[in-house]
Amino acid sequence: MSEFRAFSAPGKALLAGGYLVLDPKYDALVVGLSARMHALAYPYDLLEKLDKFEVRVRSRQFKDGEWSYQVSPESGFIPVSVSGSKNPFIEKVIANVFNYFKPNMDDYCSRNLFVIDIFSDDAYHSQEDSVTRHYGSRNLSFHSHRIEEVPKTGLGSSAGLVTVLTTALASFFVPNLTDNVEGYRKVIHNLSQVAHCQAQGKIGSGFDVAAAAYGSIRYRRFPPKLISDLPDIGNVNYPDKLTHLVDEVDWNITIESNCLPSGLALWMGDIKSGSETVKLVQKVKKWYDSHLPESLEVYTELDHANSRFMDELSKLDRLHNSHDHYSGQIFEAIKKMTLVARSIRKSQTRCFRKITEESGADIEPPVQTKLLDDCQTLEGVLTCLIPGAGGYDAIVVIATQDADLKTQTAGDKRFSNVQWLDVCQADWGVRKEEEPETYFKK
Ligand SMILES: Nc1ncnc2c1ncn2[C@@H]1O[C@H](COP(=O)(O)OP(=O)(O)O)[C@@H](O)[C@H]1O
Numbered sequence: 001m002s003e004f005r006a007f008s009a010p011g012k013a014l015l016a017g018g019y020l021v022l023d024p025k026y027d028a029l030v031v032g033l034s035a036r037m038h039a040l041a042y043p044y045d046l047l048e049k050l051d052k053f054e055v056r057v058r059s060r061q062f063k064d065g066e067w068s069y070q071v072s073p074e075s076g077f078i079p080v081s082v083s084g085s086k087n088p089f090i091e092k093v094i095a096n097v098f099n100y101f102k103p104n105m106d107d108y109c110s111r112n113l114f115v116i117d118i119f120s121d122d123a124y125h126s127q128e129d130s131v132t133r134h135y136g137s138r139n140l141s142f143h144s145h146r147i148e149e150v151p152k153t154g155l156g157s158s159a160g161l162v163t164v165l166t167t168a169l170a171s172f173f174v175p176n177l178t179d180n181v182e183g184y185r186k187v188i189h190n191l192s193q194v195a196h197c198q199a200q201g202k203i204g205s206g207f208d209v210a211a212a213a214y215g216s217i218r219y220r221r222f223p224p225k226l227i228s229d230l231p232d233i234g235n236v237n238y239p240d241k242l243t244h245l246v247d248e249v250d251w252n253i254t255i256e257s258n259c260l261p262s263g264l265a266l267w268m269g270d271i272k273s274g275s276e277t278v279k280l281v282q283k284v285k286k287w288y289d290s291h292l293p294e295s296l297e298v299y300t301e302l303d304h305a306n307s308r309f310m311d312e313l314s315k316l317d318r319l320h321n322s323h324d325h326y327s328g329q330i331f332e333a334i335k336k337m338t339l340v341a342r343s344i345r346k347s348q349t350r351c352f353r354k355i356t357e358e359s360g361a362d363i364e365p366p367v368q369t370k371l372l373d374d375c376q377t378l379e380g381v382l383t384c385l386i387p388g389a390g391g392y393d394a395i396v397v398i399a400t401q402d403a404d405l406k407t408q409t410a411g412d413k414r415f416s417n418v419q420w421l422d423v424c425q426a427d428w429g430v431r432k433e434e435e436p437e438t439y440f441k442k
């Protein structure tokens with residue numbers, strides 16, 4: 001492999017199943033977004049030190065955005081930073097991709113330097129303190145702060161980074177991956193889940209990594225033990241255990257394509273304040289354990305509402321695919337879906353308000369319920385919800401394709417805190433980008 005090549009992976013919005021998805025008993029709906037994380041892999045290069053590999057990852061949209069790590073087979077491919085700065089997500093990707101492919105120094109003696117550039121679309125981060133530059137054939141925002149200091153919008157930047165970087169790095173070891181990402185999607189997904197969990201230092205449900213790898217899906221998580229049982233990186237057994245986990249073990253996971261029907265549009269509104277997912281999760285867990293069996297009843301009601309929501313969307317999607325988009329049947333189905341979606345939202349709001357009041361975790365605080373109710377009055381809106389962990393981060397509105405929420409809400413005080421992000425659903429997962437030269441700075 002000596003060619004330039006580029007890959008990209010999508011951001012996510014969790015539309016149903018927040019909290020429940022942490023338990024392998026429940027399904028969630030996560031959609032892939034048009035905002036993507038990109039990786040441009042350069043041809044092999046030569047590093048003077050012939051007994052080591054070096055991976056150089058550059059993310060030039062952020063201050064000091066360059067991380068270099070060296071690895072060698074003798075030290076169990078434990079990445080050693082040579083740039084001084086560390087990025088845990090990049091570090092764990094390198095550790096796992098090398099431990100899985102186990103490249104032999106002799107085979108790579110004159111091609112042991114791997115250079116990868118990362119680009120992230122604007123919607124992932126707040127645009128304050130940034131300048132737009134024409135880069136290749138794209139407009140990209142360049143921030144004056146380091147990546148950790150730039151506020152996020154919650155689209156899953158680390159999951160996108162891990163997934164696209166795993167793909168790009170793997171393409172150095174498997175030359176035919178570039179033209180066959182589909183054939184390696186499961187390996188990319190499994191390796192990315194492992195790296196992401198290790199970097200986060202916790203085992204989330206993995207819905208964000210699954211969406212980065214597969215796009216819009218109905219998702220049921222893997223048992224957390226699969227990853228927590230791995231030995232430490234550097235342990236002599238790590239490469240074999242990892243390979244066994246990635247290739248042989250049944251993860252008991254559900255990943256089924258489940259996208260928003262093509263006649264509907266997704267709007268994502270960033271709210272000018274944020275919530276911390278980890279703290280919310282801790283409070284909800286505590287509430288769940290101390291309120292059994294009532295908390296189980298609440299989860300069962302929520303799960304029922306979530307499943308109805310996913311089923312209705314699938315039904316509408318199937319109808320859309322088999323009919324002319326302007327047929328009377330589609331209009332009727334959308335009208336029916338609106339009624340169903342509103343009853344589902346009522347049920348979700350009732351449950352989330354109850355959890356909010358009893359746990360002290362602001363999943364759906366009254367101001368957010370009010371905002372959703374206001375959104376519901378806009379023309380063309382089917383339903384709206386608070387994505388992911390809820391709180392004050394964001395709202396999602398599902399509307400008919402011709403509804404223009406930006407125009408409808410402009411100057412309306414009720415929506416003064418909402419900034420509509422420039423994203424839509426894009427249901428494909430990690431993939432090759434056909435024209436890598438469009439990323440080159442001219
Ligand atoms: N474009 C990028 N370049 C380099 N590192 C990135 C980039 N985007 C995200 N990251 C890494 O992911 C971290 C953010 O991860 P996290 O806090 O889990 O946020 P998110 O919810 O967006 O995934 C950053 O601090 C950085 O280490």
Ligand SMILES: C[C@@](O)(CCOP(=O)(O)OP(=O)(O)O)CC(=O)O
Nearest residue numbers: 018019021154204205206277388389
């Ligand atoms: C609570 C959760 O089920 C969903 C959180 O969804 P968000 O979309 O809010 O996630 P972050 O981007 O990580 O903050 C936790 C999980 O499933 O890991």
